[in-house]
Amino acid sequence: MKKLRIFRIIISTLMFLMICAAFSGICDEAAKVCGVEFFPAFAAGSVMAIFWIILALVRGRAFCSFGCPLGFMQDVTGFLGRKLFRKKCLPQKPYRFLRYSAGVFLLVLFLFGFSSFAGFFEPFSVAGRFLNTWLRPLFQFIGNVTGLWDYSEITPVVPGVAIASAVILLLIVIAAFFRERLFCNTLCPAGFLLGVFSRIARYRLKFSDKCLRCKGCEKVCKAGCIDVENGVIDNERCVVCGNCQAVCKFSGLTVVNTFLPQSQVPEKLDRKRRLFLGGIAIAGVAAAVGKNMLKEPLGKLPCAPPGAGNVSDFNQKCTGCQLCIANCTGKVLTPAGLEYGIAGIGQPRLLPEKGFCDYNCNKCSSICPAGALTPLSLAEKKRWRVGKVTYFRERCVVVTDGEACGACAEHCPTGALDMVDYKDGLTIPKVTPELCIGCGGCEFICPVRPLRAVEVSGVAQQSLIVDPEVLQSGKKEKTPPAPAVQKSADDAFPF
């Protein structure tokens, strides 16, 4: 079992690199691997969540050491702090009251549909928000300077989101420099949830007869959950990193099969328990009351990514990890500010000023680790409506300047915007609303400023548009002639 530590270091490093690749937007496969992350899997109700929970019930919260990107980052700074400055891990208080309060509070928020708030503390989303806003531009910059990989325009990030993501992540990793896995046993909802299960884990660490009480293990315990003095190891806080067993030369720690929850350090919990339960009740009531109020979108509804289905359901599920934003081919997805309402902060939305949804791409829906986006096949996605176009005739350059343009129709993939005769040989856009999928190509390319002549706004319920072929045949418009394939070489050049 001494090899557990090495195994953990290898696996967690690979996982972290994979997640970095996923957020650099260079590897679709890596992006799909993000589905193993506990909290998104929990939100999606996927089998990976059950896997980690069963693992917790068997041995402990191994996810925290093996799969968690934020855990990895903390391990790095924690290791530096230990080597450079503290020389050992300091024992930590159980912080049970704080952990349970924070954990339950965030879970209540999550269950009441404030997933994006939970995402401010959920480790994968915390790491994702940071990697997307900082690592990806850095990665692009390095590529552009060295020419080692394809040039890509560095897409600016919404400043508020960038600052928030940096502050939260930096606080966590700086705390780790002093107290290692402090965050994991105080504020982390994933850690809390898995901890509850590992509290009754079947196999867990115990001191054996061979233990010399040298406290060597205590000094390397990142979770600070080993209390040699009292002979207690708090399995609820243990992140199964394997450090203790690796450092012990006498096999003083062994994994034993037990049903019994170990004796805890006695705590006076009566008053705290009442406080705790009261807190949950208040959070629940507040969430239920605030649910609709905070979800009122400000202004027009933004377009949600394809696959969101019912946008209000999407807002409840999405933790705002930003994996879809990092992988957006059309560079149109961006973290929302208050457009979805306060509860939708950090969730992805289409911003046609920046780009437009690529007609030949369905990446976002296929990689969403939290199941907030339902996978769409490319054929479905091409007919999947996320928004609707509005054409403002009085702003259009054809009307105001009497000049030909047609840029919007040029970018329209479905023929929802088409150029029809206007006057003096000019053509003007005409909208067929049934055909619009809301990709935003028209709004992106429209040259009119400050207000564009075409705008796309989101729809509350996404759905398939009618089949354009069916619509065409039903209308009996002057259909262009069937392809006349020039077969005979006797046909002359027409000049």
Add this chain to the structure above:
Amino acid sequence: MLRRDFLKGVAFTALAAGLLKRLPLGAAVKEGEACDLVAVRGKSPADMFDLAIAELGGMSAFVRKGQSVVIKPNIGWNALPEEGADTNPELVGRIVKRAREAGASKVIVFDHTCDADWVACYKRSGIRDAVEKNGGVMVTGNDKSVYREVEIKGAKVMKKALVHPALLDADVVINVPVLKNHGGATMTCAMKNYMGVVWDRRWMHKNKLEQTIADSVLIRKPDLNVVDAHLVMTHGGPTGRSARSRRVKMNSLLASKDILAIDMAAVKMLGVTMPAHRNYLEKASELKLGESDLKKLKIKRIAADKRKS
């Protein structure tokens, strides 16, 4: 007169009449004579290029040893070759190959793509593979920071613009559009394809599009234009994504030094008339960018599928 001679005479007259009927505009060019425009039909795009360039004096007439060459195809859209939205990849590959054989020091290929993901456009169109296989390099056209501002002498509206540096620095520029119907501009071919060397196309759309298209040619006239009319989108262009779009297999290719002449011929191939408000051909004629009267041109027509060999 012998009966045989008489019959011969009748046959020749009939043949000549037929030829004249078939070639209503422009003078026919005899074998070996220099010509202004070559029209080829009936082979693969790449092979038709070889036939066409031979008529124009071979690649060495355009590319000299050590010169740098830029090829500007249409790679506007993230589309497959069979969609006809981008220039045929084998054609671009062949031009790269011939330029290298003629001794070009480097061959750069780029487009400022319309779809946001230029890498996807380069890859999915098949052009990236074709170019790199034949010894060319592809650079991005979607990085604003590399574009250089230049004054455009003689332009009527677009008097200065941000232009892709590859074009400005090249010794030889080869424009390789695909012939398509265009929702906004009626036809997109050689001149419309040239919009892709300018950064701010929104500005062009906003400021007399037909004039700015003509103005853009003044940045740097292409030395050679090759029109891919292999698979022509006759309706629902330029993306061909809508249900209205139609494609016709014309199996043709045009080549000329004259960007206006080649567009005049392309209009005829597409079978459209340019509406007054979108007639950048007329604006180009006013700017004297080339010859707009096909009758004045020496045109070489090759029906390659009729030839033996």
